[in-house]
Amino acid sequence: MSTLKVYVPCDAASRSMGADATAHALAAEAARRGLEIQLIRNGSRGLLWLEPMVELEVAGRRHAYGPVQAHDAASLLEALQGAGGQAPEHPLAHGPTEKIPYLERQQRLTFARVGITDPRSLDDYLAHDGYRGLKAALALTPAQIVERVTASGLRGRGGAAFPAGIKWKTVLGAPGGQKYVVCNADEGDSGTFSDRMVMEGDPFVLIEGMTIAGLATGADRGYIYLRWEYPDARRALEAAIQAAYQAGFLGGNVHGSGRPFDLEVRTGAGAYICGEETSLLESLEGKRGQVRFKPPLPALAGLFGKPTVINNVITFASVPIILDRGAEFYKNFGMGRSRGTLPLQLAGNVKRGGLIEVAFGMTLREILYEYGGGTLSGRPIRAVQVGGPLGAYMPESQFDTPLDYEAFASRSAMLGHGGIVVFDDTVDMAAQARYAMEFCAIESCGKCTPCRIGSTRGVEVIDRLVAGENAGAQEVLLRDLCETMTYGSLCALGGLTPYPVISCLNHFPEDFVKTKSAQASA
Amino acid sequence: MANDSRRVIPIKVERPSSLTDGEQAAVQQACHEWQDKPGALLPVLHAVQGAIGFVPADALELIAKALNLSRAEVHGVVTFYHYFRTQRGGRHVVHLCRAEACQSLGAAALERHAKRSLGVDFHGTSADGAVTLEPVYCLGNCALGPALMIDEELKGRVSPERFDELMQSLRAEAR
Numbered sequence: 161m162s163t164l165k166v167y168v169p170c171d172a173a174s175r176s177m178g179a180d181a182t183a184h185a186l187a188a189e190a191a192r193r194g195l196e197i198q199l200i201r202n203g204s205r206g207l208l209w210l211e212p213m214v215e216l217e218v219a220g221r222r223h224a225y226g227p228v229q230a231h232d233a234a235s236l237l238e239a240l241q242g243a244g245g246q247a248p249e250h251p252l253a254h255g256p257t258e259k260i261p262y263l264e265r266q267q268r269l270t271f272a273r274v275g276i277t278d279p280r281s282l283d284d285y286l287a288h289d290g291y292r293g294l295k296a297a298l299a300l301t302p303a304q305i306v307e308r309v310t311a312s313g314l315r316g317r318g319g320a321a322f323p324a325g326i327k328w329k330t331v332l333g334a335p336g337g338q339k340y341v342v343c344n345a346d347e348g349d350s351g352t353f354s355d356r357m358v359m360e361g362d363p364f365v366l367i368e369g370m371t372i373a374g375l376a377t378g379a380d381r382g383y384i385y386l387r388w389e390y391p392d393a394r395r396a397l398e399a400a401i402q403a404a405y406q407a408g409f410l411g412g413n414v415h416g417s418g419r420p421f422d423l424e425v426r427t428g429a430g431a432y433i434c435g436e437e438t439s440l441l442e443s444l445e446g447k448r449g450q451v452r453f454k455p456p457l458p459a460l461a462g463l464f465g466k467p468t469v470i471n472n473v474i475t476f477a478s479v480p481i482i483l484d485r486g487a488e489f490y491k492n493f494g495m496g497r498s499r500g501t502l503p504l505q506l507a508g509n510v511k512r513g514g515l516i517e518v519a520f521g522m523t524l525r526e527i528l529y530e531y532g533g534g535t536l537s538g539r540p541i542r543a544v545q546v547g548g549p550l551g552a553y554m555p556e557s558q559f560d561t562p563l564d565y566e567a568f569a570s571r572s573a574m575l576g577h578g579g580i581v582v583f584d585d586t587v588d589m590a591a592q593a594r595y596a597m598e599f600c601a602i603e604s605c606g607k608c609t610p611c612r613i614g615s616t617r618g619v620e621v622i623d624r625l626v627a628g629e630n631a632g633a634q635e636v637l638l639r640d641l642c643e644t645m646t647y648g649s650l651c652a653l654g655g656l657t658p659y660p661v662i663s664c665l666n667h668f669p670e671d672f673v674k675t676k677s678a679q680a681s682a
Numbered sequence: 683m684a685n686d687s688r689r690v691i692p693i694k695v696e697r698p699s700s701l702t703d704g705e706q707a708a709v710q711q712a713c714h715e716w717q718d719k720p721g722a723l724l725p726v727l728h729a730v731q732g733a734i735g736f737v738p739a740d741a742l743e744l745i746a747k748a749l750n751l752s753r754a755e756v757h758g759v760v761t762f763y764h765y766f767r768t769q770r771g772g773r774h775v776v777h778l779c780r781a782e783a784c785q786s787l788g789a790a791a792l793e794r795h796a797k798r799s800l801g802v803d804f805h806g807t808s809a810d811g812a813v814t815l816e817p818v819y820c821l822g823n824c825a826l827g828p829a830l831m832i833d834e835e836l837k838g839r840v841s842p843e844r845f846d847e848l849m850q851s852l853r854a855e856a857r
Contacts, residue, residue, distance in 0.1 A: 172822070172823065172836045173822075173826055173836070176823055176826060176836040176838035177826060177838050177839065208826055209825070347820075348819065348820055349820065350781030350820045351782060351783045351820075351824045352822070353822040356822040389818060389821050389822065389831070390822060392836070426721070426724065426725065428765075429724060429727070429728070429763035429765035429766055444721050444724075445720070445721045446720075446721040446723030446724055446759070447755075447759060448759055449762060449763070464720060464721075505824065505825070507783040507827075508786035508825075509786040509787050513826070536787065545782055581783045582786060583786045595782070602819075603819070
C-alpha cells in the first residue's frame with residue numbers, strides 16, 4: 161500500500177484559521193496510530209469558508225474535509241482507518257474535491273495549479289505543465305511572443321484593463337539597452353486576494369510569466385514589488401526564485417537559451433498609492449511613492465528612466481498558459497472585449513467567500529447567490545462594492561450586470577481587480593461614502609490638490625450633509641467636489657474616489673438624511 | 683566686529699548618537715549590504731526596522747551618508763510610508779484591518795473594542811509594553827474577516843472574544 165497523501169494548505173488565509181495546528185495534529189495523530197502519511201502543504205483551493213480544508217488522497221482521488229481544526233484530527237484519521245481503503249465518511253466531508261459545485265463550475269486557467277501542487281516544489285510545477293509556456297516562447301522571436309499575447313486579448317488584470325500586448329509592444333520597440341520587467345504585487349484593494357493566492361500557491365507561474373515578458377521585450381532584469389502585508393507570499397516567492405535559479409530557469413542562461421533574466425523581490429512599506437504604477441516605480445527607486453506625470457509612459461521611461469513592462473501578478477500569471485495553449489484557446493473564453501477568465505474574489509459578509517475564476521460574462525447575481533449563498537449574517541444583501549475602495553457600491557437593481565469591463569463602465573462602476581465585497585442591510589451607506597473620502601485622505605501621495613485637499617474637504621462636507629446642516633447645498637457642494645476630483649486629479653486615487661461616494665449618494669440617498677429623520681422622530 | 687572676524691561658526695554641531703553599539707552595527711550592516719544596489723533605500727529601512735524594531739532618528743544620518751542622499755531625503759521617505767516606525771513599539775505589533783471587507787463584518791466594533799481593552803489609540807502601546815496597535819488597510823484575508831496580523835501572523839474571523847484571547851496569550855509570554 162502506498163503512503164497516504166494528506167494535503168493541508170499553507171496559504172495565509174488557511175493558516176489564519178488554524179491550518180498549522182491542524183497539520184501538526186494530523187502528523188502527531190498519524191504517528192500515534194502508526195499510520196504512514198505524507199503531509200503536503202499545498203496552496204488553497206479558494207473555498208475559503210472551508211479553511212482549513214484538508215484533502216485526503218484515496219485511490220488516486222482527492223477528497224475534501226473542512227473546516228478541519230486540530231481537535232478534529234483524531235476523528236478524521238479514525239474514520240480513515242475504519243474506511244477500508246475508501247474515502248472516510250465524516251461530518252466534515254464534502255466528497256471528491258473536484259466535484260464540489262463551487263469548484264466544478266469554475267474555469268481555472270490562471271489558477272490551474274493553485275491548491276493542487278506543493279508551491280515549494282519545482283518538480284511538482286514541472287509535472288503539472290509548468291514551464292511549458294517558457295519553452296514555447298523560447299522557440300519564438302520577441303515579436304512573435306508579443307503577437308501571441310496581443311492576439312489572446314489579455315488585458316491588464318490590475319484594474320485598468322489596458323491590453324497587455326500593446327504595452328509589451330511599446331517596450332519591445334523602445335530604443336535603449338537596459339529594460340526592466342516589474343510586477344505590481346501591491347494588491348491593496350480591500351476585497352482582493354487573488355495575487356496573494358497565486359504567489360503563495362503557485363509562485364513559479366508568476367516567475368515564468370515575468371521571464372516570458374523579459375524574453376518578449378528584451379528586458380534582462382525583473383522586480384516583484386510586493387506589499388509588506390504579505391509575508392507568506394514573500395517567503396514563497398523567495399524560495400521559488402531560488403529554486404528557479406538552481407534549475408537554470410533564471411540567471412545568465414535561461415533554460416539553455418543563452419539569454420539572461422534576473423529576478424528579485426522588493427518589499428513595499430504600507431502605501432496604497434504604490435499600487436499606482438508610476439508611484440510604484442518611484443518607490444522601487446527608493447523614493448517617496450509619489451505619482452509621476454504621464455507622459456512619458458513607463459513603457460518608454462519607467463524604472464530608473466528605462467523602458468519598463470509593468471503588469472499585475474494575474475496578468476503575468478496568465479501569460480504561460482497563453483503561450484502553452486495558444487492565443488485562440490484563451491480568447492475563446494469571455495465576452496465582448498473582455499477575453500479569457502477573471503479570478504474573482506468574493507469577500508466581506510458572504511456565506512461562501514473565496515476565489516472564483518470564471519470566464520467574463522457571468523452576472524453579479526449568480527456570483528453572489530449561487531456561489532456565495534447570500535450573506536454570512538443571514539440578512540438580505542443591500543449593497544456590494546466591486547473593484548476595491550475606488551469601486552462603486554452597487555444596489556440590488558444592478559445585480560444583473562454581467563462581469564465585463566465595458567458593462568461595468570457603462571453603469572459608472574468598475575470591475576477593477578475583481579474584488580466583490582458584500583454588505584448586508586445593516587450597512588450605513590453614508591458612513592461608507594465618508595470612509596471612501598477618509599481613505600483617500602490617508603493614502604493620498606499629496607502631489608495634486610484635488611486629491612490631497614479634496615478628500616479632507618469631502619469628509620467634512622459629508623459630515624455636514626449627514627448632520628442636516630443646509631443639506632441641499634451640501635449635496636450640491638459634494639457633487640461639485642467629486643467632479644473636481646474626477647477631472648482634476650493626477651491618478652486613479654483622487655480620480656476614482658468619487659465612484660463609491662457618488663454611487664452611495666445616488667443609490668442610497670435615504671442614508672444621508674437619517675439624522676434628520678431621527679431628529680424628527682425623537 | 684573686527685574682533686569677531688576670526689570666530690568660527692560651526693555649521694553643524696556634532697552631538698552624540700543615541701544609538702547603542704549594536705544598533706549602530708545593524709544600521710551599518712544594512713547599508714553595507716544594499717548600498718551598491720539600485721533603489722536601496724527601502725530595503726535598508728526594512729533591514730533597520732527588522733533589526734531594531736523601528737527607524738531611530740539617529741540612524742537617518744548614517745543611512746543618508748552611506749547612500750549618498752541628504753538626511754531630508756531619507757526623512758521624507760521614512761515618513762511617507764505608514765509601515766516605518768520612528769518610535770520604539772511594544773514587544774508585538776498588532777495590525778488591525780480597517781478596510782471595507784472587514785467593515786462588512788464588524789471591523790469598526792472590533793476597533794473600538796481593541797482600543798478600549800488595550801487602553802490605547804492607534805499607534806499607541808499598551809501600558810505593559812506588550813502590544814502596539816496599528817491600523818492597516820487590507821491584509822488580503824477579505825473572505826475571513828475581520829482580520830488582523832500579529833507581527834507576521836495573519837488571523838481571521840476575529841471576534842472581540844477571540845481578540846481578547848489572542849492578546850492574553852501575547853501578554854502572558856515570558857517577558
